[in-house]
Amino acid sequence: MTMTSDIPTKTGTWRPMRPDDLPAVAVIADRVHAAYPEDPEIFAERLRLWPSGCWVYESNGELIAYVLSHPAQAFAPPPLNSLLGALPEPPTTYYIHDLALLPETRGQGAGSAIVRILLDGARRSGCPDVSLVAVNDSAGFWGRHGFQTVSIPALDAKLRSYDDDARFMVRPLV
Ligand SMILES: CC(C)(COP(=O)(O)OP(=O)(O)OC[C@H]1O[C@@H](n2cnc3c(N)ncnc32)[C@H](O)[C@@H]1OP(=O)(O)O)[C@@H](O)C(=O)NCCC(=O)NCCS
Incomplete structure (x- = not known):
């Protein structure tokens, strides 16, 4: 299967x-992540930097879900609502x-389906x-x-920029 x-x-x-999906993606983000707001530029940047890691879920002509992902630097999740500038070369994790x-x-397998695709791409x-960073x-x-x-004290402040229960999680690809 290709990406x-x-x-x-x-x-x-x-x-x-x-790129023309971005306004609909922002509407979904506002509804789902009201507590974790990010500016539209954040979504646009991720799509520009790593388009093959960005997907939308369409049902009856409407966008009802999205995912953003990209190669990154290990143990360095970005603070919420921050631009990356560029992706690391070489990357040391897929984020x-x-x-x-x-x-x-929710609850009908759409989330799991795209996670499997992201793992393949990674x-x-x-x-x-x-x-x-797992929230919500x-x-x-x-x-x-x-x-x-994975508990890393040095990441605590960054995780709190998401919320008090945010967790840093890792999955090996072996
Ligand atoms: C979390 C989320 C991505 C899961 O996607 P989904 O399509 O609803 O999940 P699936 O239908 O593929 O569920 C797969 C399994 O995970 C379980 N599951 C789903 N959400 C769960 C959650 N939040 N906690 C624990 N288990 C969960 C389901 O019950 C299902 O179990 P089953 O296989 O035994 O039936 C989705 O519910 C969502 O977008 N939630 C709001 C935003 C969010 O929290 N995103 C993650 C931010 S890091």
């Missing part, structure tokens, strides 16, 4: 994100910046693992996909 194929699931289709489904489409990019009580979901919480 640019559409991925049909039970309730819709994941397809690569395009899932955000996966957000509108409430009506392997192809040569990264040794995948990392993320999502650590259980990520745990089902092989992610484990």
Whole structure:
């Protein structure tokens, strides 16, 4: 499977994100992540830097979910709402910046479907693992996909820029 194929699931289709999707992505982000606001420039930058890691989920002609991800530097998750400037070369982890489904489409496998695609893409990019900051009580979901919480005191301040319960999680790609 290539990173640019559409991925049909039970309730819709994941397809690569395009720049003209960004306004709809911002609307979903405002609804899903009201407590973790990020400026539209953040989404636009991730799409520009690593388009193959950015997808939207379409159902009946409407966008109802998105994901942003990219190669990155290990153990250095960016503070919330911050621009990257550039991706590290070489990368030392593959970072899932955000996966957000509108409430009506949750629990039907769409999230898991795109996580499997992201893990494949991460392997192809040569990264040794995948990392993320789990918010919103999502650590259980990520745990089902092989992610484990890694406690690093030096990251505490950054994690608190997300929320008090934010967890740094890593999944090896072996
Ligand atoms: C978390 C999220 C991405 C999961 O996507 P989803 O499509 O709803 O998940 P799936 O339907 O693929 O669920 C797979 C399994 O994980 C479980 N699961 C889903 N969300 C979970 C959560 N927050 N905590 C624990 N388990 C969860 C499901 O019950 C399901 O279990 P099953 O296979 O035994 O039925 C989605 O619910 C979402 O966007 N939530 C709001 C935003 C968010 O929290 N994003 C993650 C930020 S890091």
